[in-house]
Amino acid sequence: MGLLDIVPAGVITGDNVRKVFAYASEHGFAIPAINCTSSSTVNAALEAARDAKSPIIIQFSNGGAAYYAGKGISNKNEAAAILGAVAGAHHVRA
Template sequence: MGLLDIVQPGVLNGEDVVKVYKYAQEHNFAIPAVNVTSSSTVNAALQAARDIKSPIIIQTSNGGAAFYAGKGIDNKNQNGSILGAIAAAYH
């Protein structure tokens, strides 16, 4: 039984994430986490994961999320970072 027999491809949350982690642990492999800073790096990471048929964790740093939001967004009280992280998640 493969991972895609347990969860559907695409964005996962909740119990499906737990299933992926348990599957990886039982089959002795790590799930790579890729730090992204732009839509281009998100696309590159997703395409690489698709090509090798691997799950992937997309992550952003505080500064990377602010950069993702764009220079026109004020980062006072971390608002720019929050908006950038949300935009990246919707990507």
């Protein structure tokens, strides 16, 4: 039984995340977390995961998320970081 027999392809949440972690543990592999700073890095990470038929975690650091929002947006009170992280999440789900 493969991982896609346990959880659906695409963005997962909640119990499905736990199932993926358990599957990885049982089968002796790690799930990489890719720090993304732009739509290009998100696309490259997703394409690599697809080609490898392997799950990945897309992550945004504070600075990476702010950069994703755009250099012209002030990061006062973390506004750019929040905006960039939300924009990145929407991009991943699209």
